[in-house]
Amino acid sequence: MSQVTESAVRSALSRVEDPEIGKPITELGMVKSIAVDGDDVAVEIYLTIAACPMKNTLTTNTQAAVEELEGVGKVSVTTDVMSDQQRRELRTSLRGDAAQPEIPFAQPGSTTRVYAVASGKGGVGKSSMTVNLATALAARGLRVGILDADIYGHSVPGMLGNEDNPHQVDDMIMPPIAHNVKVISIAHFVEGNAPVVWRGPMLHRAIQQFLSDVFWGDLDFLFLDLPPGTGDVAISVAQLVPNAELLIVTTPQAAAAQVAERAGTISQQTRQRVAGVIENMGAMVMPDGSTMEIFGSGGGEIVAERLSTLTGSEVPLLGQVPLDPKLREHGDDGSPIVISEPGSPTAQAINTIVDKLMVRRSSIAGKPLGLGVTRH
Template sequence: MSRLTSRRPVVDLAAVRAAVGAVHDPELGMTLAEAGLVGDITVSRSGHVRVQLRLTTQGCPLESELTAASHRAAVAVASVTTVDVAVATLSARERAELADRVAASSAPLTGGLGAPAPRILAVASGKGGVGKSTVTANLAAALAASGERVGVLDADVWGYSIPQLFGMRRSPVVLGEKMLPVPAHGVALMSIGFFVADDQPVVWRGPMLHKALSQFVTDTAWGALDSLLVDLPPGTGDATLSVLNLLPDATLLVITTPQATARTVATRVARMAAESGRCVTGVVENMSASVCGSCGEHTALFGTGGGRQLADDVGAPLLGRVPLDVELREAGDRGVPVVLATPQSASARELTRIASALPAASRRSLAGRALPLSVVTR
């Protein structure tokens, strides 16, 4: 009597490498294959696969995320039975080569003559406490959820809150001469809050402040963004003016509450924009009403009409009126934008609608602007 033996199908090594290579690294903004982070892959006769990932730094903050994603990709390949993922670190030369590739793939935020630039919305308010950062975070998350490549630059150096709103607290990775934005919920983030302790005050001003903001704009590898939202500090101080000078194509999105006081001081921001040749692309009224968590009744705690009046005063559209509900507050405390945490809440639905209604990118006139010149010698 002859014994029949069955053989397992052979695992396609090229298919495993392609699957793992297609895993996206959210920090680098490219696949593992494009970044050169897939090392040796071996396959046993029993279908066991061993994958080596070669990460940028020892203790890479995304190590567990990339390891899990690579495991899922490899185990999904036909005939693979088990997968082990090992981690190594790039050599100094390989890091330098990767830094060059990242820099080459990162388009400048300022665009240039004929060069593409992302839509840049500078989110401003006349005073603090109107929910400017909350609106910024949720608009960015909603845009990212719709498929856009989105960044948030937290320029509110004294009252930074973007790290808390996105639930992310760690230092950015430095690759070559560029900082990599910290990814969270599909959005690329840069904030002074990633460099200081939560309870540490930032007392910068003048040249030091401008230098830090300049580094956030020029020394960050933002990648090829579709939209960049800039969370400005309230008012019309040095930081606001520095950012607007660094980003000449930025347009302003002004946040106010229904109160007359908030509307009045927000008008000053709009006038500053007009005097500097900037366009106010829209107005958002935040905290338009308090929504009862039990019955859903709306109560206008801060009055009515402030957003509409401001929009009329500055000649910009009123893009929306965001209600204040428990879900919005709880999401901010948890570090997950409400548009992702509870998308069916009243605040999330309105913020998502506003994100879809944001105007397209516009370019300022070149009149009165310094143009980059280069000298060609023959």
């Protein structure tokens, strides 16, 4: 007699997560049926939409989970598509039934670290740093997202090698995933390389929708790749996610440092914390092991010291990333250097910055722990 039971199969399926939502398919109502015939098992699962980009991943993981059961024979997995009603119920279970979705990262109970990556001017490698920091954190098993807030100069999807488009489940936008990082960008909503010609209110609304309408799930880190300078988007981010911390990217060049300082001092108006300064395009490591300071030196230290003085709190220099042509090459081919060449000096410098970002500076001293007291 077969020892494979429906309850055992369902228990195995509880270990299969929907990659986009991050919860077991058994909790999401995605298991349509389980049929056990002797040692053979047939499972039918629901997809949220017919063109679900995670179909192959879901079917493969479902089959693998059931095949691990002792004594199981042939395992077959088929799919069906949720009805409109089922999608509405799924949306309600994930986001509640509020008429207007909230920005989860702005809520008091949010545990997501939000970093707004800023620079005073373009061309300092801000987007490259955003992509590599995010993918380095994801490679460590953390849940990470990137919001490409540079509406006019969007570049993040290309640097991640992402060619997928978002899709909708009811009124939720499900973001594409690349290198285990969730990403959303205006690039997903324009044709080809068409320019975005918007004024300030449109920019604000776009950022608001990306934060509230996109289903990010329970992220550990969210990076917002801001446009250069201190314009509309930087102000909108400060209003929409007031707890977002600023990461200032500069180069060693003194002129670039002066401009980067302006980007950091926006925190005096927005009351955001400056988490630190990243110096990119530092000393280039030559083949013989020597270094060449193409853009000079000291810019990152200058910015960190000046911002510490202006803000009245310590702003650390988180790291100095060497100038490396391969950083650009891997950005162009969609394979971030921290993944493709983890042993390189550039990847090691970025991972040193990641080590510092993972350490919380805030203390729980004086904060309520929410512990109940039971009286006997």
